[in-house]
Amino acid sequence: MSTANVTEVTAAFQKVMTGLNDDVERLGDLAAIRSSLMPPSAVSESSENSDPNARNAGAPINPVKAQLLQIESAIKSMEERVDTLTMVVEDEKLAEANLKKTRDEAAAMQQMLKEAVKNLPKKLPGDVNASGAAAPFSPASTGAASLPSQLSPSESSTASSVRTLENPPAISLVTEKELSSLDRSARGRVTIGALNDAVSSINACLLEKYQQLSQASKGKKTKKFQQFVVDHRETVTEEHEGRPFVSEQHLRDSCAFFRSGESTAKSILGILRNLKKIKQIQGKGGRVTYCVL
Known part of the structure; x- marks a missing residue:
């Protein structure tokens, strides 16, 4: 209607x-x-x-x-x-x-996503791995090795940590078998469709972040790039061990599953942690990040 x-x-x-x-x-x-x-x-x-109770049964109405x-x-x-x-x-x-x-x-x-695909180089080193599957996007393959020469000394360490990420993996989609392996209490009422939508959103945030960081190799320092550099520098820790990560604030700002409710978002992230797809890390000032495993 x-x-x-x-x-x-x-x-x-x-x-x-x-x-x-x-x-x-x-x-x-x-x-x-x-x-x-x-x-x-x-x-x-x-x-x-x-009063119906006080009225005699045979009394006229x-x-x-x-x-x-x-x-x-x-x-x-x-x-x-x-x-x-x-x-x-x-x-x-x-x-x-x-x-x-x-x-x-x-x-x-x-x-x-259209803009991200448009900005990808036509050919990436190691497009196909040993198993014949497509390799995930690598910021290092777009020329990120020259980042330190483009940045100030305060940003050089941040660029170095980005440069060392060789073929940073994307989070794989959740399968029915993986989801059913968890206890019902751990799964809650989250569907596999909602989980994989969230995984796609997180991967898009990772791609956006590392593409922005790699722009320094082309001499482009946009305001958005500067913000990603500051965010990366303030949240990176030794616990990340050089793996790609994204801040919780970035996810809150960009991902639809966070706008569907705090409890739903926390349930989704909790399931991905239980499946060993991401790791939650608390860094400086209590800032939370999620690292790809």
């Missing part, structure tokens, strides 16, 4: 409710006039009959009162339906907003 149709249905229900309320008010006025015209004994009898009871029951039923419809409308609006947000994020990610 589209939002426009839901709005029309809601308006129709509201119109019906308004009409019913007017009818109830008119019937109430008629009942009040009738009570004023009835003798006291009749009013007393009517009051006794107002006043026709006006019976109609009022029927209308009251109909109004309650209508109110319940209106409440249910209102909840459905709100849920549909929320689902539509979430769908639009996800679609926009997917389009942005697709555009970023």
Whole structure:
């Protein structure tokens, strides 16, 4: 049901409710006039009959009162339906907003990947490994060996750590077998589709980071490059052991799975840690990074 149709249905229900309320008010006025015209004994009898538990089983029911009871029951039923419809409308609006947000994020990610592929060199050293599988992208193969000559002394150590990363691996996608090997308590309610979407997002962040760092070999020092250098220098530790890594803040800023909720994001990262695909490292100032294993 589209939002426009839901709005029309809601308006129709509201119109019906308004009409019913007017009818109830008119019937109430008629009942009040009738009570004023009835003798006291009749009013007393009517009051006794107002309580179903106090009324004798064989006592007659006043026709006006019976109609009022029927209308009251109909109004309650209508109110319940209106409440249910209102909840459905709100849920549909929320689902539509979430769908639009996800679609926009997917389009942005697709555009970023297109730009990344466009900037890749036409041929990479060691494109095919011994097993015949394609080797992952290597910042070192794009000329990162000349990084120190392009950077200031304060950035030279950072560039050196990037230069030593030969063929930094991407995180492999999670298989059904790997996921089923974990206890249900460790898996939670995360699906394999959500896991692999997150893996693709993390790999895209890694690719973006090391491409920016490798731009120094071409003499390009953009503001984004400078930010990646600062972030890399402030988070790199000996515990990384020269392996590629990305900061948690970078993931928060770039990955859709973090925007789906903190608990979901932590569950996804926890599963990847349990599968030995990434390692969480806490560095200077408590800054958290995730290293590819």
